Amino acid sequence: MLTIKHLNKKYSTIDGEIIALDNLSLQIKKGEFIAIVGKSGSGKTTLLNMIGGLDTPDTGSIMLEGTDIAKLSGKKAALLRRRKIGVIYQFYNLVPELNVSENITLPTELDGGEIDTGWLAEILQMVGLSGREQAYPSALSGGQQQRVAIARALFNRPSVILADEPTGNLDGENSAEVLRLLKSMNEEHGITILVVTHSELVAREAKRVIEISNGRIIEDRRQ
């Protein structure tokens, strides 16, 4: 479903050139639950941003269901994110000016789509935020905010969810909850999940663990 071939990315900084991705290739099947691990600065976020079309590689291709994300224009990449990809970050996921349900339905509304209120209620129930639809992000705890981000990523029924350290900011209990949600999305809705993580717990639960070092895959194991 997702085929990444010979991805290269260099950044030039004041300290010289940094090779963020070094000829990285990767094949991902539909419905996989993958944890990407590796030392800080190894290129995990760079990889995820490229799959999400938020950054472009110097060379290489990223084929998602027949389209090469690496060659998409900014607009086409945005449309793809809106419809096929859900993105979750460690923090700063929510638009501060929108309340919980507005944040969740944002991608659909940006796309001019109809809001399926039944589905919204179901998702709110699933992430345990029923009754908090009207709350603004500033009034939510970190764990609650993260669950809103997950609900939003899920709302459009994307084919893949990209999560960059989604539990990085949370305590054990909230982390476990986020992990449970990601797993159920994967198992019940068949969504492919790529999660960058430093958490042992998350890595243990994934069906496949990819370790990156210096922009290269040094280990790829299924468990």
Place this chain on the structure above:
Amino acid sequence: MSPITRIALRRIKRDLGKSILLMVAIFVSTLVISFLLFLELRILPIQEAEYSALPFQMFLANVRSGVNITVVCVALLALLTMRMHFGVRQEENAQTLAVLTSVGAVNRQIRKLIWIDILVLYIPSVVLGVGVGTIFCILIESGLEVGKTVDSAELMLYAMVAIAMIAIGIGMIILSNLLPKMGIKRRSVIGSVKKHNLKASQQKHSYRQSRTYREQALIKRLAKKSVDYHSKTYNEIALTFALAAMYPILAILLFWYVGNTNVLFETYQQGEIDAALSALEQIFALLGISFAVLTVVGFLQAFLMARVQFFARKRVTQVYLSVGMPESDIHKMIRAELKSVVLRSVIILIFSTYIINAWFAMVMSSL
């Protein structure tokens, strides 16, 4: 309602206070500009041939040039204030823009957010500010010259000033939205917001390593690093402070170059010139008041913008707390940062005072 419109309107509602401040700044600038031009209009008839032999012609010529320079400067300052207000506002947009990008908003939608800002917030602020400023000026004028109606030539002048101010102000904001191609195309949330957190963790590291010795020097260095890193922000704060301080300096320069008016009023009081001269005197008094108001508004705005920027720095500050930097050191650091900002604004101030002063001197000596 589209989510973009909803976001835009909520932001505008939340930040209404800051926009009112902008409106006040524009209002006061318009008032001062219209005032000064009104003053010039009063001078014209006294400069006519029949009075050409009178000894205060030189003084009148001086006043006119001084007024012209001041009008240009006040208009420039008003435009700069507006531009900066707009810049800071877009900076505050960073998180919203980044999230919108990450969930797949296209450029057109992101631009719409800013266009709504311009339409709902900036255009009304400018129009209202200029409009109320003009009306005030007309009111004060008729108050100054009881019995005399405001003639059509004066109304024309006011209308032209108002239209020019509105056109230039709105034109500039629209341009600054169009020109620097906003780098929001493929910017990730992390890229735009987390950037300074990354930097903070580097600084945290250097604080940990070296806090055992020469703490004072270290705090200074950290402050310097922070100022360098947030250079654009701090330059803007410095510029705002400098702008605020520019108004009274302008007033001083104007009064300095046009000389001591009282002496002249007492010496040459004759015939119908009296009315014009007393009006002149009153205008000078009111000029002083408007400059005072302008200064207050300028400082208020500077304070508000500085507050917004320092609030954004709070996150970084918390990082320092977490590695055990005592609060007193953090305060020292922020004070050191402030000092360098003040230094920057003083440099800007000296530089622009020098230029305006040279301008005054050149024009006055050429008369």
